[in-house]
Amino acid sequence: MAIASRIDSIERDIAVMLDETLSPEARSLELASFARRELAEAQRINLQALGQVPPHDTYVDGRAGAAIETVRPDGVVVFEFEMLQDIFAQIGEMLVQASPIRSGRYARSFLFLADGVVVDPGAAVPPASEYVFVSSVAYARKIERGLSSQAPDGVFQAVAAIAARRFSNLASISFTHVVLQAGQIDEWANTASALRHARRHGRRKAPGEWLRRQPAIKIRTH
Template sequence: MAGRTSVRIDPISRDIALMLDEEMSPDAQQSFLAAAAQEALTEAQETNRQALGYVPEHETFIDGAKREVLTGLTPKSSVLFEFKLLTDIIEWVDEQLIIHSPVKRGAYARSHVWFADDVEFDPMKPPPAEQYMVLNEAPYARKIERGQSNQAPDGVYQGVATLAKRRFGNVAYVGFGYRSFPGGAVGKWAQSANAAALAKRVRGGNPRTHQDWLTRQPAIILDPGR
């Protein structure tokens, strides 16, 4: 896409190219091609069901144009079925993070932030990107990840990343790690006197190197291109 880095999220797709009997009428050719396309779609849906445990939604494109039904096919037509795997993965991870979040005041559950190539986005509307990441901007997110919450004794992000990898690991890379986020609530906290004192006590050294450590947050990384 112009103006931003994009990558094709490889869906399961089929180009339908068939040699038809020249004596077939146009209507017969249309019916034959539609049946062949539907058979390919059914096969792709079954492949997805076996791999994912469910059948994701899909969009149909005929000769590059989005269609709702398999009509207007000719012997030269190409048909593409594009499955919405990426949207499903992101929505699932976002939902699981909320489900596993401590809910004392709900601030942590409201602090999950999604990025597509380092640009924040709405998880319900993921844009094309090379890599997706979600992290929590709450200053105490690292404490929760270390199990210092009675409501999340095993942390949140690493557990959800493990669940996502089991469910989607065959269609996308899913990883857990820590990423610096000098914005949001954690960014403000990192500028405080308390944060500076903590970094000096624990890390020592040059104060200019402290912000990265103070703002490193648990994160889940999704790479649909791997």
Template sequence: MAVRTRIDSIASDINLIVNDLLSPEAQSKAVAEFARGAIAQADETNRSVLGRVPPRIITVDGNPGAPLEAVRPAGGSIIVEWELIGDVMVWIGQMLRGRSPVGPSGEYRDSHTLFADSKEVPIGADVPFADEYVFLNPVPYARRVEIGKTKAGRDFVISVPNRIYERTASDAKSRFGNIANIKFSYRAPEDFSILAYVPIVRTVVRNKQGRFEPGFSKGNRRAAAHERSLRVPAIVITMRAA
């Protein structure tokens, strides 16, 4: 008979097979000792990435906060969950503000906005659980700030380096890439939410001469054009499964 114990963490998904010759009490103790070491190792990994050990909940056989030694010797489980998302969001938000140009009003610096599953997270509110998080800046000149050029080709931002969102996404990926998927992209904000992508499928046909040429477009062209017109630079974050 074997006991399988799982430790879920930043870098750990560990299965432990306990010798069935041990007594039930000894099996539970062996599992607990192994789990304790794995938790300590994961805590140290978290500390090196985040600069601190984030809060965690240890659940033993479905009971949060139970001692590790209480694990059942047969069919028991120890699951550890670390609260990581807040650290990632705080770091990205601080970097965006710190890299922003500051004009007389500070509008761009103060307009970075977080969305959870396409819904805006109000300032001061707890960050909810979501499949996808997005940082973006809804000001109408956000794309020009990112590129650093006006439509006429003149410099738009001269007080700070451009590519603010792209650089921050790259730096965040380097720092948190083992706990989150982070990428630079574009999203379309409107009315405290993010518009869904509207696909347009363009067909290709072959004419009587045998040459290929554009055919009909399939999809809501007006909705697609509206969504594209609102796109601004964005950082997209999804947490990695343990």
């Protein structure tokens, strides 16, 4: 997965307006110099947010790996940074570290979804407009309300707040709730205990249905 930083005609016009007498070759070099400055700034921001500089691919006028100095006077330079994997890995690690520790079941319950589809651990993350971390155990909502002494501030909401600050320049991250489909929720949702709980609180929906609304972290790239 990649996030692109595009040096397009608007920035190019700002750069070359300094000297309208430049030749086409000089205009190309001016644009290339501007692109390198923008690349350095993007790398600085990424280092600050991720703790490392992620790899990137360069496209010059649509040519992968071409030298930046070969850009046309009216061309385009695009840098694509492979940073989403790092963001996802760090958020996943923060969730595990913030999890209450008893049997380890809660930490093992996390699912990662790309546009609502569960992504298998270790598989390549597919392109998507929205990514979500969510717990599949029914008691995740109790933990989020601070009912665990090991996580008095909850887990997903606390991690979402930290991640939103840390990666604000790279993605939009927020705490939310999502509805899991049948088969994704913990088996407790269909037990007699869940049914008694639903009746006690005046729930009219099937016990498995109301329990599927789970605390989650939503991630959208800028």
